[in-house]
Amino acid sequence: VINEPEAPNLSQMIDFAQVEDVLHRAASAAAAVTLPFFRTPLAVENKWTRGFDPVTQADKQAETAVREIIAAAFPDHGIIGEEWAPKATQSAFNWIVDPIDGTRAFISGVPVWGTLIGLTHEGRAVAGLMAQPFTGEVFVSLPDKAEYLHGGKAMPLRTSPVTDLSAAKLTTTTPDLFRMPEVQPVWDAFWPQVLQTRYGLDCYGYCLLALGQIDLVVEAGLKDVDIAPLIPIIENAGGVITTWDGGRAEAGGNCLASANPQLHRKALAALQSR
């Protein structure tokens, strides 16, 4: 998984040491904006007319800070963010930014939200970072590594060896994700097959999968910014992530992440059996 055929070519096109530096500096800049807002009263806007999707001032300011650092380092790259209009360029490289993935966790004081920053090349995720500033955790992946940083220490990310659904720990953000006619019956048939189902983790769930603590993440209706930065973290830790029909997950939609290819085959089959 780590040494895919295209990786050598990519390294001639871009300096991944610089990419890594930008990921970390951008995450720090985002944290400097988000942390002072965490667990304080916030001006919450309503993004949706039909529901409650809080978008905070912290969200917008953090994305601005991240964009400035990316644009200064890679001025010709495109940038796609959760909060502001896309910066389209001629480059095959695009940065994907979700300054606060899990804004509902954020406004509820739960430290499982994260800042997501990823890099795609011709639409394929090649590097990514998730940072949780309150716990001080960083999950980062580049073509040659996937690392967990905490308390001044770095350790390699490695997914679990669980290969059976009946032994798998599953997480998803909320059962509300599946309240769509074409999705609800699939979810209802799937979750009773696993050992344990937990809710409420947003991006943190995928990172716990990369850390070997969670075996499956099943979600529906994701946006590109929700998932693209997490793909290299999952894949370079030994995991697999695809859409429910087995395709690449960079564009979001209904996604399945698994700790290893064997478990992924079984989980995909179970999702597709209806």
Added chain:
Amino acid sequence: VINEPEAPNLSQMIDFAQVEDVLHRAASAAAAVTLPFFRTPLAVENKWTRGFDPVTQADKQAETAVREIIAAAFPDHGIIGEEWAPKATQSAFNWIVDPIDGTRAFISGVPVWGTLIGLTHEGRAVAGLMAQPFTGEVFVSLPDKAEYLHGGKAMPLRTSPVTDLSAAKLTTTTPDLFRMPEVQPVWDAFWPQVLQTRYGLDCYGYCLLALGQIDLVVEAGLKDVDIAPLIPIIENAGGVITTWDGGRAEAGGNCLASANPQLHRKALAALQSR
């Protein structure tokens, strides 16, 4: 709430400075056991025959460590714990211990589990502590205070001023709690009335309520050790916690915690309207 009529008498019966010291020392002793197990492979036992209720080695060893500290300081007090048989005495004081509340969160690597230690007098909770060792957070209450400790700083706990259900942020551990015939319809009618529902927090949800970040916690089928240590934290932060029929919550069962008395009245009425 803080100065209840019985408090002056209680202070003549027990040294609350010693209680506070024991709470903190016991939590530290528990953390020394639990943290080295967190996010490592664990010997998981099955406590239930019908379901999956993981109880770890960490759970049992941590309770032993807590019991030793309590017994040394207050040898005549009773101790009721999650993992070992109760220590019954003639004392009106009983300590309530749940070494790892949220063992499913624990074995999934999610830092929202906690060590709960509480003190009851004639069945009424009078002091309590919740500690989350990975984030380094401690929530503690004695008759004259409710405090949040993090990063070497202490701040008073204070619940939110939200008084309307439609503006309230609700949390509960999992929707699976409500899968009982007499409970499911109550929950199904209740949760759509609030602003936002989140799952997956265990004891951490009650502490976020005390911190003013969550407005309501609704749970069903709790045990005494799940809730008694949290009651003083909630009450001395300005919140209210009762069973769904408005009684004291020390024995567990179906419980409702609210940020303030006005919100509690509305939430109780909504729960009882069916």
